[in-house]
Amino acid sequence: MDVPGFLKAIYLMAETTVAQKQYLTELDSAIGDADHGINMERGFSKVAAKLQSGSYSDLGDLSKDVAMVLMQSVGGASGPIYGTLFMRMSMKLKGNSEMDLPLFSQAFDAGLQGICDLGKAELGDKTMVDALTPAVEALHEALERGENLASGLDAAVEAVRKGMEETIPMVARKGRASYLGDRSAGHQDPGATSSYYLLSAFRDAAKAEGA
């Protein structure tokens, strides 16, 4: 995936957050403060505007700009969380104008580690970590099979979707939802859902590039 491919992934994510704004907000009003859809849509539309006004030759610089705008403009917890994901990714991507599956996997590992360092969430806490961890594992397995970026991302999207659905019965132990205790069970985690959208956007961009 080259710079235009990465840009396409972010623009696709921005489009998805517009289309799914209402749905994310509904998920978050069940167990949170009902701002996830609004925050994600605002954050990624500001990111898209920023990227459109810039010119990039390095994926690291691009990912860093995504991080800075998200931290600045989202307003809720997803700002620092997704901001940290892209910030840590940018450190691995720096100096590269293209990424293949090994590089993406390495960057995404660092991104997830950043999210865990920041939020201290563990598996089973009903957060995006429950969706992203299986995705990272799927990337590793695809890597071992010697797959390319598009098919590795296919496997990652399948894994993140399953992980997202598995948050439904969980009782939240992190974030605003944890104040609800047992009442948080039976609802899909909003952050796990937006994580699914993000990886889907990268998968779709990788496929469009390969086609």
Place this chain on the structure above:
Amino acid sequence: MVGLLVVSHSPEAAAGIATIASQMCGGIVPIRGVGGSEEGGLGTSVPLILDALKELFQEAEEILVLPDLGSAVLSARSALEFLGSSAEKVLFADAPILEGAMMAAVEASLGSSLRRVCQVAEEAHLLKKLGEKPQCHS
């Protein structure tokens, strides 16, 4: 001296709590409140928190951060990543935000260490405001 940074989802809450805490120590402790999204709505913003930390470091040698909840914690932690080596001079208090800020302000005004100020803030949940017996728990 240790300075205090109150971080809330509401800019009004952050400023109000900072004012109440400041009054407890006769205004000698550097105390700031920061909160709200960039557009002024409920939320937190990493750059706003980073600016507040930098401003506070002009008057304070070390800083205790008192976040309300959730994204206030995460945004403040993210802000530290941009603070360089000064980040080592910052601690977070897991405390009731108003009572914690008040207790921390008093302790900081005595010239106590950052660790001690943090410890006192974290003991603030033990404060009784209605006397010895809680109203609704036997």
